[in-house]
Amino acid sequence: MDTVGASVEQELAALRERIDAHNYRYYVLDAPDISDAEYDHLYRQLVALEAAYPLFVTPDSPTQRVGAKAAGRFPTVRHEMPLFSLNNAFTREELDEFHERVLKLANRDQVTYAVELKIDGLAISLTYQSGLLSLGATRGDGAEGEDVTLNLRTIRSLPLRLRQVEGQPLPDWMNPCGEVYMPKAAFEQLNAEQAAKGDKIFANPRNAAAGSLRQLDPQITAGRQLDMFIYSGHVRGGLPFHTHGEMLDYFRQLGLRVSPYVDICHTMDEVWAVCEKWRTEGRHLPFAIDGVVIKVNELALQQELGFTAKFPRWAIAFKFPPEEAITRVRDIVLQVGRTGAVTPVAELEPVFLAGSTVARATLHNREEMLRKDIRIGDHVLIRKAAEIIPEVIRVLPEKRTGTEILFTYPDACPTCHSPLQPDERSPLILCINWNCPDRLKGRLSHFVSRNAMDIEGFGDVLIEQLVDTGRVKDIADLLGLTRSDLLALERIGEKSADNLLAAMTTKKQNVPLGRFLFALGIRHVGKEVALLLAEAFPSLESLQQASSEQLTAIHGIGQQIAESVINFFADPATPEVFAKFHQAGLTLLLPIPGEAVAGPLSGQSFVITGTLDTMGRNEAAAELEKLGGSVKDTISKKITCVIVGKNPGSKLEKAEKLGLQILDEAAFLAMIRGYA
Ligand SMILES: [Zn+2]
Known part of the structure; x- marks a missing residue:
């Protein structure tokens, strides 16, 4: 072999190795260390070099497969229909070249395109058998992915059962594909919670979605507010549609979530206008996009055009330059x-x-x-x-x-x-002074936040004033504030002082234990963990005395959380803080089996079935118990009322048979608000 050949071969090998390493970080570790633009540049370099020296293309080149190896924590499944990736265009010229190729191959002078958003999430393949969701898998390398059905089932917009379209039988087998993503608001909220717990911050919504879908505990995934759009698929048997646009409409009718932003374009100028629109306006969408996908709309023509070794000839992604x-x-x-x-x-x-x-x-x-x-x-x-x-x-x-x-x-x-x-367990450096003013300010805003004590009116500026003036030295001091304490602050008038006091008075009574534990801001004790603790230890005293073994015996509580809880209660400052809470009039709602609290719902029993949008099951139960109601697991004639969320299952049928009163979520919320 001549020396030019040898050096090209070496250069190709080096490029492949670099791309493989980045693929691994991006797909397997969810921790990319170069920008997409840099990655695309490397990839294009490889494509160009391989095109110039086709003899040196190896079967293991990154250009010769769709993605990278799956992480392997979930069972591997072989996709019945392989998932493909799209060729990319970055300029109008490249889009025009794509269009010219399509016209030439199709031997036409005009082709219609469906133009969609390219959601920045994870590609997912679903299988529905006789209308029931039987499998959901990640893309993986396109041929094989990970079975994440259990986690996908937690995505609320994903139907577990398809809707019957009038006059049409449900398809025996269908395979819709789409993108799972995390909405921007959910991403911000998750990162704020992660930061509060001292846990990993996600770099972007895509990484957050990937991390959430790969949780071994579907409970955690369920709390992550993932969402999904379906954008393609296969249906076995006769198809009741002829174009991509009609297929999306059909999917939507079946109950699958389809992006509302699909434009049907008849010219490249129209296509380009849509690309430009989303390039400038895309940031206002509630989810992240990284481009626009252009697909030949006519399905018969898609089939005719077919695939190259890697990509469909009938579609292309126009990728926005990352900002x-x-x-x-x-x-x-x-x-x-x-x-x-x-x-x-x-x-x-x-x-x-x-x-x-x-x-x-x-x-x-x-x-x-x-x-x-x-x-x-x-x-x-x-x-x-x-x-x-x-x-x-x-x-x-x-x-x-x-x-x-x-x-x-x-x-x-x-x-x-x-x-x-x-920190022993993370790369974090810690200020371990519990009374550090910055930490206290952070703890106070967590304490009053919606999912914690939910006390309105204490913004960051007020909290800063309270700490800086020395009026609040720990979280319990907040509840002990008097009218004159508040009036002594700048910019607090009589009316706002009264409002603050009123908000505190209502919220410090009958606080569900789980909510209170979360509000305390114990490290690693998030909302779910706080509820687990409250369920296992019905009183603060019993939790205070819990041993590490007792704590880790609870499913979902590991060594790290147990240590943190024990350290919190062992801190010499903690008893004093609790004494102040008591003095300030804080009362906890402690579930005593068989002994309900007296309240407007005393003597009434409830069953909660299905998923509620606004609160977890435990939280809903706590709200009812707070009002004196009791919450049961099984439907019987003795039940006063059944609260029904999404996907209620057989309990609803049973309740209907018995003629029990049934409340949907809105009616339930109206009821508890009515008593508040
Ligand atoms: Zn400090």
């Missing part, structure tokens, strides 16, 4: 969260990016900052796609002048000056 910008790091500062995590934040020279001015970017933790070698004064490439948190992708070392300063972590907390400690 990236270069700016300078002015400073690196530390932020102390309520769990004590001290995280570095880059203060940037303000730059306009993806619809807003960005002046700060999180650097996540010390390890991440060191890995990317980010220094004060550095020029950095930052990215903010349709996502919310701007992130630093990498430093531009070629712009260094030698004046950049390495940020060194101080030994002491920047706020309370107590010594910092590395």
Whole structure:
């Protein structure tokens, strides 16, 4: 072999290796370390080089398969219909070339296209047999994926049973495909909760969706508010449609969630107008998109055009350039969260990016900052796609002048000056002073938040004032605030003081134990864990005395949570805080078996069936118990009323047979609000 050939071969091998490594990080680890634009660039380099030297294309080249290996934690399933990926276009010229190819192959002068959003999520394949969802799998490498049926079933917009379309039998077998994604609002909320618990922050909604779908415990997935759009599929037997647009309508009729944003275009100018529209307006959508997909609308023509070795000839993805910008790091500062995590934040020279001015970017933790070698004064490439948190992708070392300063972590907390400690189990650095003012402020805003004590009116500014003036030294002090305490603050008038007091008075009585435990802000004790603890330990005292073995015996509670709970109760400050809560008039609603609380629903019994949109089952039960009602598991003639959420199952049928009173979620909410 000549030397040119040998060096090309080496170059190809090196490129493949790099792409494989990035594929692994992206698909298997959900932790990409280069931007999509950089990845696309590498990939195109490989495609171009292989096109020039086709003899050197190896069967294991990344261009020769659809994706990467599945992570392997779930059973592997072979897709009955392989999932394909799409060829990409980045410019109008490339779209026009695609169109010309289609016209030529089809031997026509006009073709109609369906133009859809390219949702930034995870591709999923579903199987419905006789109308019932029998399998849901991730794309994996396109031929084989992971069976995540149990997790997919938790997505509320995904029908477990298809609706019957009038005058048509349900197909024996069908295979709709779509994209699972996390809406932006859910993503923000999840990251706020993760940060509050001191857990991993997700870089973007796609990673968050992938991480959520790969949870081994479907309970966790269920809490992640995933959603899904169906965008293609196969139906066995006669098809009641002829175009892609009609197929989507048919799917929608069957009860599958289909994107409302599909345009049927007759010219490339129309197609381009849609691409341009979403490139500029896409950021206003409630979910992230990274492009637009253009498909030949006529299904017979799709079939005629067929596939290349890799891609369908009848579709192409127009990918938006990710919004990236270069700016300078002015400073690196530390932020102390309520769990004590001290995280570095880059203060940037303000730059306009993806619809807003960005002046700060999180650097996540010390390890991440060191890995990317980010220094004060550095020029950095930052990215903010349709996502919310701007992130630093990498430093531009070629712009260094030698004046950049390495940020060194101080030994002491920047706020309370107590010594910092590395966390044993994560890359986080912690301020371990429970009374650190920054931590206290974080704990207070968590304490009053909607899912915790739900006390309205205590915004960040007020909390800051309360802590800075020394009126509130721990969370219990908040409930002990008097009218004159509040009036002594700037900008608090008589009316707002009364409103705050009224809000506290109603919310500090009969607090369900689970809610209170969550409100305390114990590290690693999120909403679900708090409910588990409250179920297993019916009183605060019994929980206080629980041993590590007793705690870890609860399904869903591991060593880390158990340690954190024990440390919390062992803290010398805790008894004092509880004494103050007691003094402030806080009462807990403790479920005593057989002894219901007296209230407007005393003597009435309820069954809750199906999934409620606004609250979990435990929470709904707590609301009823708070009003004196009792909550049962089984339907009988003695039940006063059945509360019915989504997918209620056989209990509803039974209740209907017995002629019991039935309330839907709206009516249930109206009832409990009526008594509040
Ligand atoms: Zn501190």
